[in-house]
Amino acid sequence: MASSRYDVLGIGNAIVDVIARAEDDFLLRHGMHKGGMALIDEAGAQKIYGAMGQAVEISGGSAANTIVGAASFGARAAFVGKVKNDALGWVFQHDIRAAGIAYDTKPADDGPSTARCFVIVTPDGERTMNTYLGAAQDLHPEDVEAEQITAAAIIYLEGYLWDPPHAKEAFRKAAKIAHGAGRQVALTLSDAFCVDRYRAEFLDLIKNGTVDIVFANERELHSLYQTADFDTAVKALRADARLAVCTRSEKGCVIVTREHVEAVPAHPIKRLVDATGAGDLFAAGFLFGLARGVDHRSAAKLGALAAAEVIQHIGARPEVSLKSLAQQSGLPV
């Protein structure tokens, strides 16, 4: 296997988050499922934005957040995702490049505007998301370049790529190229409702070896195996996946392999401000650890550290250097 130019390359929906606080009754009034991600059209976007309070705009996107987090640990990283050549597209491009990520996906010159995710943060710190996919709809297999894929030790793909019409083809193309070059492929299940939409396909990806590493939270795992029992879901996951990590919020995470199931505690926090990005940043630390060759438990601790940082402020990207934070905590970076 050739040495890699990138530790990790992510493919995902390129999104700018529009984040506002609201009380729980806002979710009820707008028929939103707390903690979930719903897809909305342009009219839905206007309606929700019009009803939302003062907001903050911050670059987001699940896999993009993960890649930025990995880079903050010191990973060499790249990202593939589609924006439009508009003001929010420039914001997304600026931010991901400012984080030191190689990002060369050609922006769309026409068509729908750059994707926005309207994030409602309730007083308990939970986030509820409504995504207008916009230009992210236009990610095609041509946007995936073999040269870049083969240059990355791990390819990280988000389940949300099943929503745009052609992105899953880009996903499959990238996975095939990566495996052809002896690289690893990781998948996040993204969201329980997303798993509901694409359960059979996700299970197939895991069972047939298209993905080597699976990230899921409890709700996603329960949805994947259609069970309310955690142990039953983990048992099924062990049979299907080579390596998986299930995140469980304040209960930490469980590392699942054919041989072992190992729990790792969450990193302590002072106050949960905004849960946006918790799963994304856990994946960032875990992938960084894998790329650096540390054991699974140490990788999970890096993930827990990164998740703890991101949930203590607004927005899904780290505000401080995760490398410095890991060094202060005596973790391997």
Add this chain to the structure above:
Amino acid sequence: MASSRYDVLGIGNAIVDVIARAEDDFLLRHGMHKGGMALIDEAGAQKIYGAMGQAVEISGGSAANTIVGAASFGARAAFVGKVKNDALGWVFQHDIRAAGIAYDTKPADDGPSTARCFVIVTPDGERTMNTYLGAAQDLHPEDVEAEQITAAAIIYLEGYLWDPPHAKEAFRKAAKIAHGAGRQVALTLSDAFCVDRYRAEFLDLIKNGTVDIVFANERELHSLYQTADFDTAVKALRADARLAVCTRSEKGCVIVTREHVEAVPAHPIKRLVDATGAGDLFAAGFLFGLARGVDHRSAAKLGALAAAEVIQHIGARPEVSLKSLAQQSGLPV
């Protein structure tokens, strides 16, 4: 004097802040004066943005922040300022209206894009600003409507309005209409470098009674009277202004009238995160207090409370209800 529909109406540059953290050497490398506001052109904006790290976009603008703060205390408020009909213009319009502010200034359909202020926050929490005025350049006297001005108990104007070519005419028109209707006119000196640019005119506004209430921080006051001695500056201010408040960061503020000079302490904070908006939010609380008829000292305490809230997070707009915060602190709202 007729009863007022608004407690306060602000006129200012309508700006979206682009905020990023950086070390002090970033300021040195780009020749920035720490704590100040510099005007930049489109090329300068591109250069600075290209050099800045990952950023957050939040609606800003000095007088706009003040008006939003006053509304958060419960004030009935209005704002006048120019954006373009573009993505950042929509963000500005959404946020100010979401705060409950009457905002009817017609956006520009062509010409330069919505104003952006690139804010660099250094590890000490100080902010250094570079403003691309863009569409804010196109505020004209026609944007000031007599009916709206006469409906407000206090008109609040920012010194920054001297930078765009026609905004000072809008300022003078508004002040004249307000005084004709028996209303009060307040001015913030905005920035020490801004005072350097327009010292004679600002002094004239204060001495000739165009403004009734003056807000300044220490640096602005020193610049206004070209003295390094605070007491000398305050003495000069007493002779010129009917009512003034000089804010002094952690030292609190000084209320200055012909009869008295009274110091009011700062509100305690846990940690200075981002000083952006400290002066704007002080003015918000003070103006709200004046509009509600409380004494100057109580008004200054409301100002100190609002400033303390805004400097403990990123961005220049309050993240929580200032009315609730004041109630919790036993202050009059």
